[in-house]
Amino acid sequence: MSSPSELIFFVNGKKVVEKNADPEEVLLSFLRRKVGLTGTKYGCGGGGCGACTVMVSTYDRNQRTVVHYTVIACLQPIVTLHGAAVVTVEGIGSTKTKLHPVQERIAKAHGSQCGFCTPGMVMSMYTLLRNKPQPTMEDIREALGGNLCRCTGYRPIIDGFKTFCESEQSSGCCQNGRAGGECCLENGAKGSKTNNSKESDISQELFPMDCFLPLDPSQDLIFPPELMIMEKKVSGDALYFQGERVNLVAPFKLSHLLELKAEHPSAPLIVGNTTIGPKMLLKGVYHPLVIYAGRISELKAVTWGETGLTVGAACSLSTLQKEVEKVVVETEEEKTRGYRALLQTLRCLAGKQIRNMATVGGNILSANPKYDLSSVLAALDCTLHVISKDGMRSIPLDEKLFADFGKTVLRPEEVLLSIDIPYTKPWEFVAAYRQAQRREFAFSFLNAGMKVAIKEGTDVVESLSIYYGGVGPTLVKPKLTCQQLVSRSWGEDLLSEGCRLLKEDVDVSPSIHGGRAEFRKTLAISFFFKFYMQVVLEMRERGVSDADFPLEYLSALKPFKNEVPQGQQSFQLVSEAQPSADLVGRPSMHQSAFQQATGEAKYYDDLPLVQGELFIFMVTSTRAHAKIINIDPSEALKMPGMVTFVSAGDVPGANCRLWFNNPEELFAEEEVVCVGQIIGAVVAESREQARRAAKEVHVTYHDLQPVFFTIEDAIRHESYFEPKRKVERGDVDEALKTAEHILEDEIYMGGQEHFYMETQGVIAVPKGEHEEMDLFVATQHAAFTQELVGMALGVDSNKITCHVKRLGGGFGGKVMKIASLSAITAVAAHKTGRAVRCCLERGDDMLITSGRHPFLGKYKVGYNNDGTIVAADITYYSNGGSTLDESAFIMDKAVLHMDNGYKIPNLRGRGVVCKTYLPSYTAFRGFGGPQGLMVMESVLHEVAVRCGLPAEKVRDINMYREEQSYTHHKQPFNPTDMVRCWDECLERANYQDRLRAVQLFNSSNRWKKRGISAVPQKFGVGFSKGFCNQGAALVNIYKDGSVLVTHGGTEMGQGINTKAIQIASRVLKVPVSSIFTKETCTGNVPNAAPSAASFGTDAVGMAVKDACEKLMRRLQPLMEKNPQNTWKQWVNEAFFQKTSLSATGFFMGPPTDVDWEKGEGQAYYYFTFGACCSEVEIDCLTGDHKNIRTDIVMDVGKSINPALDIGQVEGGFVQGVGLYTIEELQFSPDGVLMTRGPSQYKVPALCDVPAELNVHLLANAENPHAIYLSKGIGEPPVFFGSTIFFAIKAAIAAARTERGLGDAFPLSSPATAEKIRMACQDEFTKMASPPTDGAMAPWCLDV
């Protein structure tokens, strides 16, 4: 290795020179830790979330121009940036200088809630504008496809960004229109007929469109001239980089690359680093030498010849996409059929940032059957040009290229130079297919490329190529099928013979990695069927085929179009009499939105290193149930940078987390009860050192029995937590005897991962005296964290201070486990006497902290022919995991919500929490409500199906209607506003007409079906444990008149600080600009309740109001004495009169409680109501579905801030869409969580948001129980995602009915593509069913 090269690149216009750049250092850690630019966020470390998006600009020597593109900083090694200019969110604008319009617009459009995804979103949009100042909506959709947001539901982000589209600015129309070509503005803006308010007091303007900064390209950083000169003068020398463990060579010349490959055949060649990077960074794969091939111009060449395109192996997928997009526009259709198919694949492959980095050669040679290119390129008869020191050879891209998973037949010293992708010939027909968990930005379960050559002027097959990725470890060609169909006419006989042959030819092993064998095989045959129809159609156009298929089959050929979500949001304006300075009731921007959009907002891991700071990494159990025989950290302790190992013996106080008398160990001491349980932790000088050392801690176990993971198994073992719950109204047993029909069934609902964008973590800083410790922590419950840390250290709470600036999302997941993690980190800080930082990696966060409980609801229902439910007996089983955590309270909420909006006169609910050997399930937005409600709605749905009635009718006739109604736990309430929401929702959604349209659609489409579904909702707000319903605040007025508001709530995107400021501003009558909220701090407001139960604003708002009113009472005499004075003068006067300008406020909430002996009580403070209606379309052949439209009417009382409340509704709904349709956690039969990152676990992306999403806040609704007549809103909207589930179920039923199958069938939640496809039973699913009932261990468990 030659001496190390100097790495030169620019960051935000500043030159960076690294003399000892480490090849293992990626841009994200470099920016965050070395440059101190913390605006770029860590969300996953594997390219799957987009939080770390930055723009890279390079000078392209061939095109002689500067090119700008987004990259994923967490996968971009800095050493590959020589000569590049990096721009981060801090480089485009700031609150101190000038905001960039992108930053301003996302903030003003309310597109930033917790703000953790915001810098990534901003950079994706900014880069788009650098390349195209007036983008189309499709451009925006494409640019943001690789950025996840867990809070907003995406719509407000799009609304902010679409203001850059010229068409949007001129027409003010959404451009999407409604079904039937109606403009979206033609309806709702003018209010609804059902809306009892005056039309004029309903607004749709959440932000003014006319006060944005103009896009000013002169504000942009220029490409550094120095880099341009450097690139023009490039010497042709290789670059050498030497790291602590890894060396990297970046040759400039092809000949040098070949020499290097000959010398070091086992050194991997990287370009985009999107395959090798995740392996090295996340899986610990180690390569001492890596060769970077991104500087070799021959590998980047793109040439068009007579026969088609030759693309260099190091060309990015975006480059390929751009080339192909150009040619399909410019060249005749018959030559570009193959390119069109390729384009279809490229457009939904990964996200834009990954496509910018990932290369064509890397995609093929990674030899991963989940990767999409090989199947389509093989079908297109592509040729690979491979080169080594010994010369060049050309090999066909076909199944023989792949030797095994991850292995090709290329010799180790060979390099792929380029790929020929030929034009299609006139009589060749091509298609590409893929089906994934999510339509975009997800690896495919199965991908396929198919090409048939027909003898000119006939319908006879000349040759046929079919390739599948995803049916085995390598690319598969069903040879028999391809051979035997040659010379046959492309007609029905060929179709049935083809399907029969594929059935034999495509052997999907039941033990295939990733499971879903039957689904994959079904897809393989279904794709062929689609291909058959497509070719028939094209041949009929040429008049050479008399094969036919019914018109109703046609829609099967149209893939779903991803659209940009649009819609209306309406809310009631405040009265005209309200002073304009009073912002209560007006849509006000999130207090920190600008800081979030500029990257200035600080999250715990953005805080600078504390002097001498260490890093902690957890060591977790690999066994589900075992005795710990020995923990041996000796090897780890020898590792570089290692400082110490901590475990139970190091805890000076109590090694436990105590929660309502339920202890849970911080460190497992003698026995482990789940995989992922924390046993110990390594503490090292750096994160990387800690991560590596943790792997060297060796734990010896003795496995114990029993061990089981599922609810069903827990029931078999009678393994339950106490208490069990029961609530009963009426006499269920008697009523069941009188019912005309009885239905006994069950529904299973899987769990959910919080997937807050910011992973859990804390920095513990010992203060060096009196055992004081400060914790900077991402917790929703600072007081509990403080208490637990004190207990673990054996120190009083008054010496422990928790600071919570903000959370990058919480959703209930940062209440419990974060307290344990904080205590563990504090123990390490105590032991070492140094500050210790804990920042969980995404995989560990998912493994350790767990999520929403899976539920099984078993029910027996008595109903009459008209759909009236006379009795229902439901037993809820939840999987609580290995410890109780909050499971009992969550079950309480499920059982207390089981009646939803229905007056079922005889109703019994039992709740049982199962104890299994899984990580303990915990709180998650909705807290059991979404599960409890889901089971009841399933009952309603199934009764409607059995009665042959529309489900909405059955819901309607069973609904609570009397003004003085009582829940099944005897809590009085008035359902009027729920019924109003329901009626208004159905009317706004135009439900009856659309139901008819759906039926019409279904009768004329065989393979695509639609469904529509609506549900009402009644959701209890507040804690049923009455003592939690309290709030506290501290308000200080300073002599300059400025006001500091502190309260016990935590800001996690919901806007609690913004609302607190609005409230303080109203009471104090000072502008919001004079009021500030800094942080939540246990030193300022003690003993605060968690920010949860949709109760944050209720509690905190009242407390802030109380404190401000106290202050106003003190100031009142001065104001009356000198009414002409200013606020500042009154405040000054008060100071000189020795009047305290600091006040605490307190809110003592209602005495909610449930007497569980009697099963009755005032469980909630009040109820939030709403209704939701959704329409979907499914593809019966693939299981894909598209969310067409959703309408929500929500009663939030008199909203304090309609923009924030609508944000909660949309964000919660989209999280519910994930819960009920795509988010699927997989546990192995050994209880190991396999879905540990965004590559395996899919939360909704932009493509999952309904194309039309309308949210209306119910007008003229007032809630006398809460602050300024408002209502809590955080949790309820999640449940509305179930409308998509029931609409899917209705669509499947339509497909089944048509095939003569029953419309009553089981479907568990989430309704994934696999379940949809397999429930749409047909001849293809039959062909795929395994010959035996299979004694194979399942790939994963429904836990």
Ligand SMILES: Cc1cc2nc3c(=O)[nH]c(=O)nc-3n(C[C@H](O)[C@H](O)[C@H](O)COP(=O)(O)OP(=O)(O)OC[C@H]3O[C@@H](n4cnc5c(N)ncnc54)[C@H](O)[C@@H]3O)c2cc1C
């Ligand atoms: C978040 C994420 C999502 C993704 N989604 C999808 C998806 O939906 N569909 C899909 O198809 N793919 C997807 N991918 C995979 C991605 O397309 C591939 O990782 C990428 O194409 C590999 O190219 P690269 O340049 O980054 O490879 P690298 O990681 O740089 O290298 C990959 C491998 O290819 C070899 N190699 C590369 N070029 C050559 C060459 N010229 N000669 C010899 N060997 C070579 C290397 O030795 C190495 O083994 C995704 C990846 C990520 C990270």
Ligand code: FES
């Ligand atoms: S952190 Fe880089 S993509 Fe998630």
Ligand code: FES
């Ligand atoms: S605002 Fe997008 S993740 Fe929170």
